Amino acid sequence: MALIKKPVTGMKDVLPREMEIRNFVMGKVRETYSRFGFTEIETPHLEHIANLCSNQGGENEKLIFRILKRGEKLKLEEAKEVSDLSDEGLRYDLTLPLTRFYSNHMNDLPSPFKALQMGSVFRADRPQKGRFREFMQCDIDILGDATSLAEIELILATTTLLSSLSFKDFTVRISDRRILKAMALCSGFAEEDCDRVFIILDKMDKIGPDGVKKELLEAGYSEEQTDNYLSLFQGDSGDTDSVRALKERMGDGLPEEAADSLIRIMDSVNAAKSGDFKVRFDPTLVRGMSYYTGTIFEIEIAEFGSSIAGGGRYDGMVGRFTGRDVPACGFSIGFERIITILLDRDFQIPEEGEKIAFLIDKKLDPAKLPEIMKEAASLRAGGQTVLVTQMMKNKRFQKDGLEKSGYKEIRDFY
Amino acid sequence: MALIKKPVTGMKDVLPREMEIRNFVMGKVRETYSRFGFTEIETPHLEHIANLCSNQGGENEKLIFRILKRGEKLKLEEAKEVSDLSDEGLRYDLTLPLTRFYSNHMNDLPSPFKALQMGSVFRADRPQKGRFREFMQCDIDILGDATSLAEIELILATTTLLSSLSFKDFTVRISDRRILKAMALCSGFAEEDCDRVFIILDKMDKIGPDGVKKELLEAGYSEEQTDNYLSLFQGDSGDTDSVRALKERMGDGLPEEAADSLIRIMDSVNAAKSGDFKVRFDPTLVRGMSYYTGTIFEIEIAEFGSSIAGGGRYDGMVGRFTGRDVPACGFSIGFERIITILLDRDFQIPEEGEKIAFLIDKKLDPAKLPEIMKEAASLRAGGQTVLVTQMMKNKRFQKDGLEKSGYKEIRDFY
Numbered sequence: 001m002a003l004i005k006k007p008v009t010g011m012k013d014v015l016p017r018e019m020e021i022r023n024f025v026m027g028k029v030r031e032t033y034s035r036f037g038f039t040e041i042e043t044p045h046l047e048h049i050a051n052l053c054s055n056q057g058g059e060n061e062k063l064i065f066r067i068l069k070r071g072e073k074l075k076l077e078e079a080k081e082v083s084d085l086s087d088e089g090l091r092y093d094l095t096l097p098l099t100r101f102y103s104n105h106m107n108d109l110p111s112p113f114k115a116l117q118m119g120s121v122f123r124a125d126r127p128q129k130g131r132f133r134e135f136m137q138c139d140i141d142i143l144g145d146a147t148s149l150a151e152i153e154l155i156l157a158t159t160t161l162l163s164s165l166s167f168k169d170f171t172v173r174i175s176d177r178r179i180l181k182a183m184a185l186c187s188g189f190a191e192e193d194c195d196r197v198f199i200i201l202d203k204m205d206k207i208g209p210d211g212v213k214k215e216l217l218e219a220g221y222s223e224e225q226t227d228n229y230l231s232l233f234q235g236d237s238g239d240t241d242s243v244r245a246l247k248e249r250m251g252d253g254l255p256e257e258a259a260d261s262l263i264r265i266m267d268s269v270n271a272a273k274s275g276d277f278k279v280r281f282d283p284t285l286v287r288g289m290s291y292y293t294g295t296i297f298e299i300e301i302a303e304f305g306s307s308i309a310g311g312g313r314y315d316g317m318v319g320r321f322t323g324r325d326v327p328a329c330g331f332s333i334g335f336e337r338i339i340t341i342l343l344d345r346d347f348q349i350p351e352e353g354e355k356i357a358f359l360i361d362k363k364l365d366p367a368k369l370p371e372i373m374k375e376a377a378s379l380r381a382g383g384q385t386v387l388v389t390q391m392m393k394n395k396r397f398q399k400d401g402l403e404k405s406g407y408k409e410i411r412d413f414y
Numbered sequence: 415m416a417l418i419k420k421p422v423t424g425m426k427d428v429l430p431r432e433m434e435i436r437n438f439v440m441g442k443v444r445e446t447y448s449r450f451g452f453t454e455i456e457t458p459h460l461e462h463i464a465n466l467c468s469n470q471g472g473e474n475e476k477l478i479f480r481i482l483k484r485g486e487k488l489k490l491e492e493a494k495e496v497s498d499l500s501d502e503g504l505r506y507d508l509t510l511p512l513t514r515f516y517s518n519h520m521n522d523l524p525s526p527f528k529a530l531q532m533g534s535v536f537r538a539d540r541p542q543k544g545r546f547r548e549f550m551q552c553d554i555d556i557l558g559d560a561t562s563l564a565e566i567e568l569i570l571a572t573t574t575l576l577s578s579l580s581f582k583d584f585t586v587r588i589s590d591r592r593i594l595k596a597m598a599l600c601s602g603f604a605e606e607d608c609d610r611v612f613i614i615l616d617k618m619d620k621i622g623p624d625g626v627k628k629e630l631l632e633a634g635y636s637e638e639q640t641d642n643y644l645s646l647f648q649g650d651s652g653d654t655d656s657v658r659a660l661k662e663r664m665g666d667g668l669p670e671e672a673a674d675s676l677i678r679i680m681d682s683v684n685a686a687k688s689g690d691f692k693v694r695f696d697p698t699l700v701r702g703m704s705y706y707t708g709t710i711f712e713i714e715i716a717e718f719g720s721s722i723a724g725g726g727r728y729d730g731m732v733g734r735f736t737g738r739d740v741p742a743c744g745f746s747i748g749f750e751r752i753i754t755i756l757l758d759r760d761f762q763i764p765e766e767g768e769k770i771a772f773l774i775d776k777k778l779d780p781a782k783l784p785e786i787m788k789e790a791a792s793l794r795a796g797g798q799t800v801l802v803t804q805m806m807k808n809k810r811f812q813k814d815g816l817e818k819s820g821y822k823e824i825r826d827f828y
Contacts, residue, residue, distance in 0.1 A: 003735045004462045005518040008502050011458035013515050015522065019454045023444065030437065035794045037771070037801025040433045044425035044548050045459060045504075045534060046479075048418045065460075068480040068500055070538050076499075079490065085499065086482055088422050090459075101427050104419040108429065110815050112803050120459060124484050134458050145804045149774055152787060153802055160794070264780045271784030272791040321417045357451070360563055366678045370685030373566060377686040380449045380574070387451030388567055389526055390559050401524050 010125070010133035021342050022136075024349045025335070026118060028164050029138055036157040038116040038140050043097035045120065046088045051100060056291045056317065063123040065090040065133075090122035094139045095291075095317070095330060102143050102328075103321035112144035114153075118335075130340065139311075141330035143318065148261045151295050151313070152268045154331040155279070158299065158309055163275030165338065167301060170308070173282040174265065174297040177312070178258040179246075183283060186253035187229035189221065197221075197229075204284040209233065238280035240266050246283065261295065291317055295329065304341060309333040354384045357407040359391040359398070361414045372413055424539065424547035435756050436550075438763045439749070440532060442578050443552055450571040452530040452554050457511035459534065460502045465514060470705045470731065477537040479504040479547075504536035508553045509705075509731070509744060516557050516742075517735035526559035528567075532749075544754065553725075555744035557732065562675045565709050565727070566682045568745040569693070572713065572723055577689030579752065581715060584722070587696040588679065588711040591726070592672040593660075597697060600667035601643035603635065611635075611643075618698040623647065652694035654680050660697065675709065705731055709743070718755060723747040768798045771821040773805040773812070775828045786827055 007013050014022065030040065052064055066086035068074060079085050091097050094117045102113065118138045125133060140157060142150040155172055162170065184194050200215045207215070209230050216226045232249060240263045247259050266279050273279075277299075287296045287310060294313035301308055311331035319325035358376060360369070376386040387407065392398040399410055421427050428436065444454065466478055480500035482488060493499050505511050508531045516527065532552045539547060554571060556564040569586055576584065598608050614629045621629070623644050630640045646663060654677045661673050680693050687693075691713075701710045701724060708727035715722055725745035733739035772790060774783070790800040801821065806812040813824055 002737070003465045003468055003514065003517075005514060005735050007458050007514075007518075008460045008462055011460060013458070013519065014456035015519060016453035016455060019456060022456075023454065035797070035799050037799060037803065039430035040437065041430055042428035042433060042436075044421050044427070045536075046422045046425060046548065048422055051417045054417055065484075065502075066482040067504075068482050068496065070479075074496070076493065076495070081490070082482065082488070085490075088479075090481075100417065100419060100421075103417075104421075105427065105429060110812075110819070111806060114801070114803070122459075134460065147774075147776065147804055148780075149783075149802065149804055152783070156787065156791065160791075260780075264783065267780075268784045268787045272787035274791060274795060321419050323416070355451075360561075362561065366562075366674075366681075369563075369566070369678065370682045373570065373682045373686035377570065377574075377688060381688060383449070385449050385451060387528070388563065389451065389528070390561055390563055392525060398524075405524070 008133075010127035012132055012134075018339065018343060020349060021347060022339055025165065025338060025342070026138075029116070029118065029161060029333075032161040032164055033116045033140055033157055036114070036140075036153060036160075038114040038157070040116045040118070041098075041101060042117070042119065043091070043094075043101050045090055045122075047091050047097060047100070049083070049087055049089050051096060052089045052092065054096075054320065056096065056289075056320070058288060058290055060092040060123060063125055064092060065122050065124050092123050093121050094119060094137045094332075095141070095314070098139070098141055098143075098330075099317040099328070100321060102326070103318055106322075106326075112142055112150070115139075115141045115143070117141075132336070136335040137332060138335045139330055139332040141328060143326055143328045145329070146315075146327035148264045148268075148295075150327070150329040151261075151265045151297070152272075154311060154329060155265070155269050155297065156272055158311075158331045158333060159269075159273060159275050159277055161333065162299065162308070163277075165342070167308075168276045169303070170277045170299055170301045172269070172277060172279045172297055172299050173285050174262065174279060174295065175281065175283055175285040176258040176262055176295050177292050178255045178294060179262070179283060180286065180296075182250065182254050182258075183232050183246075184229065186250055187232065188225040189229070193221070198286045201284055202286040204233075233283055238278075238282065240281070243281050258294070265295065287312060289314075297331070304337075306337070307334065308337055351406060352383075354409065355387070355405075355407045356384060356409045356411065357387045357389065357402050359389060359395070359410060359412050361391045361412070364413055368413070422547075424541035426546055426548075432753065432757060434763060435761060436753055439579065439752060439756070440552075443530070443532065443575060443747075446575040446578055447530045447554055447571055450528070450554075450567060450574075452528040452571070454530045454532070455512075455515060456531070456533065457505070457508075457515050459504055459536075461505050461511060461514070463497070463501055463503050465510060466503045466506065468510075468734065470510065470703075470734070472702060472704055474506040474537060477539055478506060479536050479538050506537050507535050508533060508551045508746075509555075509728070512553070512555055512557075512744075513731040513742070514735060516740070517732055520736075520740075525557075526564070527557045529553075529555045529557070531555075546750070550749040551746060552749040553744055553746040555742060557740055557742045559743070560729075560741035562678045562682075562709075564741070564743040565675075565679045565711070566686075568725060568743060569679070569683050569711065570686055572725075572745045572747060573683075573687060573689050573691055575747065576713065576722070577691075579756070581722075582690040583717070584691045584713055584715045586683070586691060586693045586711055586713050587699050588676065588693060588709065589695065589697055589699040590672040590676055590709050591706050592669045592708060593676070593697060594700065594710075596664065596668050596672075597646050597660075598643065600664055601646065602639040603643070607635070612700045615698055616700040618647075647697055652692075652696065654695070657695050672708070679709065701726060703728075711745070718751075720751070721748065722751055765820060766797075768823065769819075769821045770798060770800050770823045770825065771816050772800060772802045773809070773824060773826050774802065775805045775826070778827055782827070 067088040291314040292312040293315045296312035299309040313329040481502040705728040706726040710726035713723040727743040
């Protein structure tokens with residue numbers, strides 16, 4: 001039987017040109033984040049099914065690649081459902097593995113712990129253009145810090161990274177889950193309505209306040225609730241003054257701690273920032289994951305019309321492993337999105353050192369080869385790239401290819 | 415239900431200290447191999463089961479982690495055996511994915527193609543000390559080059575890498591599958607006995623010629639066959655002269671091309687080598703994988719008593735995808751073995767730049783934070799590592815930890 005040449009459905013091979021850019025970005029990630037004191041860790045690609053299906057992964061839990069049990073543990077005849085057949089699965093994000101990791105190694109880690117993770121995650125999504133079933137995630141997280149310092153560091157590190165990759169004119173949208181909820185409650189919505197209201201609010205960007213009002217009314221909420229709610233979003237300049245204005249409008253309805261923390265974060269980021277970007281309080285920011293408990297943030301680049309990084313505070317995740325909550329906050333860049341943008345821009349990586357190709361004719365006297373290899377070795381020892389390779393029949397074609405790959409000097413050996 | 419803190423059976427979490435060393439080695443790998451003109455590629459962690467179970471992976475095929483089919487494709491009631499339940503599996507090596515990759519993208523790749531791959535592979539082995547079910551492999555391969563240039567480049571690149579990681583006094587053992595087989599045939603063994611004979615020969619290191627003789631006789635082979643065979647291994651100095659001596663002893667029985675190619679490889683490696691190592695012709699070298707068709711090689715460090723890299727020529731693999739064979743040759747370093755040795759040696763990574771910690775007291779006036787963050791930003795922009803973190807109650811303990819992690823300057827902010 002002939003073997004299958006294509007990768008498995010929804011996954012892709014990475015060719016040298018893309019890999020070079022991926023490595024360049026990963027290098028920048030390591031360099032930038034380590035300067036902020038983040039240290040890198042890794043967890044297995046496989047996780048316990050019990051952890052993966054613990055109801056914090058939202059929609060992603062439906063997309064788990066499950067691993068078949070092995071050996072005696074696999075009882076095919078007795079199996080009634082999928083859960084009888086599998087005990088492990090491929091991770092669908094890096095946040096769940098991180099909280100497991102932290103719970104397991106807490107005593108051997110500094111507190112607060114600043115973690116960097118880069119690795120593949122897997123989601124058995126319907127394949128579609130630009131969305132893959134295996135893709136890289138790149139997260140930074142701070143565990144054990146309840147103060148706004150965590151948010152400030154995450155935002156500064158991520159914006160510094162994006163600037164170093166020559167992204168410009170982007171916006172950090174920031175809000176707080178506690179504010180999001182308080183605004184709904186104080187407009188007369190019931191606690192149990194919040195999720196439905198937020199799904200509609202999340203469309204503000206696309207359908208505007210009139211559209212949101214229409215959908216809220218259609219969903220059966222009263223004119224009064226809806227008007228109250230929308231009035232809270234008015235006159236929203238996005239700076240710290242608009243947080244203060246909201247505080248005045250909502251009075252006791254707004255948790256003071258959340259508002260103060262937002263102001264602190266924005267002030268510090270604005271003071272220390274170096275890149276070309278804005279920080280904007282945006283009360284319409286929702287973010288999907290149910291595990292967020294406080295600050296939430298997202299980075300948008302107008303040019304690309306979509307979010308390029310996102311994160312927030314999730315103080316309740318570690319406690320699900322240990323019984324004791326640990327404050328936690330993370331920021332994840334859209335690694336694959338960034339690679340696609342750089343590829344589209346035909347991004348050029350700064351070359352280091354000379355690249356020389358030695359083409360060896362097939363008929364070359366073998367006795368001459370040792371001297372040639374010696375010369376290549378001495379050039380390489382000096383930091384140069386030397387490709388020693390067989391000369392092809394179509395030499396013109398081979399040379400064109402080499403020149404495109406940056407080999408400026410080509411030497412022939414007959 | 416409480417979640418599970420430990421990683422899945424047989425897999426491990428990587429903590430910052432080990433991760434730093436892994437990153438350092440991966441950096442050296444990229445730097446060294448790219449200087450030899452290798453370009454990096456990546457394939458998905460998942461492969462088609464049909465490819466994985468195609469009888470070239472030997473024992474490893476039994477150790478595949480299978481992925482459960484999803485959605486409508488999973489027909490639990492009708493399933494009679496494991497193969498009905500799974501269509502994909504985790505890769506157990508990087509060689510099979512590489513040959514699939516090459517078959518798929520051949521037209522977009524230079525010829526010859528020099529590939530570097532680093533990535534996790536998975537084997538559902540019985541867990542034991544130092545052997546993990548997920549581990550990193552690091553392979554270089556040259557596809558499309560039938561000449562000994564491929565072997566020479568692979569050996570020079572790998573030995574240069576090991577030297578750059580301060581490994582010394584190692585030996586490259588080299589032989590050829592065609593010689594291995596010719597020696598058995600010309601001693602009177604039948605073609606179908608070869609595999610059994612090689613399994614016994616492979617123990618030469620441990621049991622010596624007398625032990626090998628004893629086992630061959632016990633296996634039912636004649637005194638004459640056995641004596642003929644063992645006489646061929648005598649007077650084995652390991653240099654190119656011993657290849658020539660074998661040529662004389664075996665006459666037409668020895669494929670001349672194989673012997674000449676070995677001499678060419680050894681001469682060029684010896685001429686161009688810079689590290690502290692020997693190249694040694696070793697006719698007792700067997701290497702397990704059934705896909706090897708020509709040269710085989712292994713690197714041994716006496717100090718560690720085990721092989722630290724291995725590879726060889728496998729000219730028949732690509733043809734299984736395309737119907738047309740492509741010459742191929744690869745060398746794989748034992749990445750995890752190397753990491754273990756460096757950790758045991760307490761290997762120190764050369765530090766770059768200063769590391770400063772800013773400790774922020776909880777009671778610090780929030781209005782002071784923006785200035786502090788600004789100062790950190792300017793130090794970071796100058797290439798320094800600045801950890802801005804919350805001051806812990808046990809400040810002495812925190813400072814000790816920071817000093818151990820290389821933070822020489824610690825500033826307190828109240």
